[in-house]
Amino acid sequence: MDIRVNTPEIQDQMNKLFSSILLEQQKYMFVKKADEEKAHLVETQLQEYTNNRGKGFFYNYMSSGRGHGPFTELIDGSIKYDLIGGIGPNILGHSHPLYIKAHLESACSDTVMCGNLQPYPEAAALTNLLIKNVEGSRLKHFWYTGSGSFANDLALKLIWQKKEPKYRMLACTKAFAGRSVATQDITHNQAYREGMPQSVEVDHVPHFDHNDPENALQNTIDALKAAVKANPNQHCALMMEIIQGEGGFIFGPKEYYEGVFEWAKENDLYIWIDEVQTFGRTKELFAFQNMGVEKYVDIVTVGKALQVCGALFTEELNPKPGLIAGTFNGSLTALNAGEKIVRYLTEGNFYGDNGRISELEKTFIAKLNHLAKTSCKGKINYAGGIGTMIAFEVGDASKEVTVAFIKKLFQNGIIAFMAGSGPTRVRFLLPLSLTDENIDEIFRIIDQTVNEVVK
Ligand SMILES: Cc1ncc(COP(=O)(O)O)c(C=O)c1O
Structure with missing residues (x-):
């Protein structure tokens, strides 16, 4: 079906723009702390937004619109793993080529x-x-x-x-x-x-x-x-x-x-x-x-x-x-x-018993269970979920401990959220763009954070 305006010139410009945007976005693919000179920006912008909408936010979090795959940049220059994707919409991760194409x-x-x-x-x-x-x-x-x-x-x-x-x-x-x-x-x-x-x-x-x-x-x-x-x-x-x-x-x-x-x-x-x-x-x-x-x-x-x-x-x-x-x-x-x-x-190769989603489920649950038996013994007491929906319990699984954990996790470079009450669980809605290297780094951060929060 012939839809939208399109000429060889538009197509040519669009292809160039697509490549330029993707190349730029791919520069934001690692965990990074806030830039000192920009550190105040999230707080100031959120303050005005909070005053105007009448309610605060869970995290000090304002996206810059930059980021790629599982990574997203905040306006303070920090880059984090986004393992909650706005509570679900971001299933492919940030600036996926298909998102860029749809916009253009x-x-x-x-x-x-x-x-x-x-x-x-x-x-x-x-x-x-x-x-x-x-x-x-x-x-x-x-x-x-x-x-x-x-x-x-x-x-x-x-x-x-x-x-x-x-x-x-x-x-x-x-x-x-x-x-x-x-x-x-x-x-x-x-x-x-x-x-x-x-x-x-x-x-x-x-x-x-x-x-x-x-x-x-x-x-x-x-x-x-x-x-x-x-x-x-x-x-x-x-x-x-x-x-x-x-x-x-x-x-x-x-x-x-x-x-x-x-x-x-x-x-x-x-x-x-x-x-x-x-x-x-x-x-x-x-x-x-x-x-x-x-x-x-x-x-x-x-x-x-x-x-x-x-x-x-x-x-x-x-x-x-x-x-x-x-x-x-x-x-x-x-x-x-x-x-x-x-x-x-x-x-693609996402569904079925041997698809990537099944692989992500098995990997995350196995790695959480491994932490629960080793360096986080007694500190992670449940790991479960299905597909890209992964949950685990930290410490006594109270709301207080879980909030303290996910806030620390945020500081350490991973955005997650919680779910449920009695027990309250840490919740991930994983993006499909995670690589095995990303997963290894994510687990190093989880391990460190659990041990910082639960004594
Ligand atoms: C299972 C379920 N149903 C309904 C909703 C409501 O969707 P929305 O926030 O788009 O109105 C949500 C949102 O979290 C949900 O998880």
């Missing part, structure tokens, strides 16, 4: 955003690609939304319209569904909805329990039964993250999900899977494919690594006209980059 191509288009009254080939191509990648399931349609939370709002609306007047939801303890008016009720953490009126009635049941794997399925089903018995004929759906992200990467085996979903289907509930955080990050493009539960899913929400957000749903859930619309699908760059990312992931 979009500059040759005639607008910035596209949407429902302004369709562009970029949006169509990504939708078609996503649908092609869920061929083994009953998912037939995809609709864009402005965020992961709104993708979940959309899912809820489609389910409600079909199930009217059964509006009550089932979700899991430790679930995170977002912060919109509706999803804040599905999110389990009450501290995230202080002072809010309840807009969705939700019963939370336990997810898989690593500490009691034999009884986990029965415990979940018993809790589901009790919730349905307490409010008979009122529930419409079960919402589950196959791997709970904010919960600390909690997940069970295939049989666990099969058991839960069989029960849900027998009880006439839609199965809604939230893959906003997990999309792209397991041994398959979708975590529901990784678990082999394709036949059960009715609606799946995505975001983050895709660069845009939305919901995939079955023919049955296609809503009546008027229920869904909205100005934006996303920016042309984001849609173009999303399509390039999905192609790169599915056409």
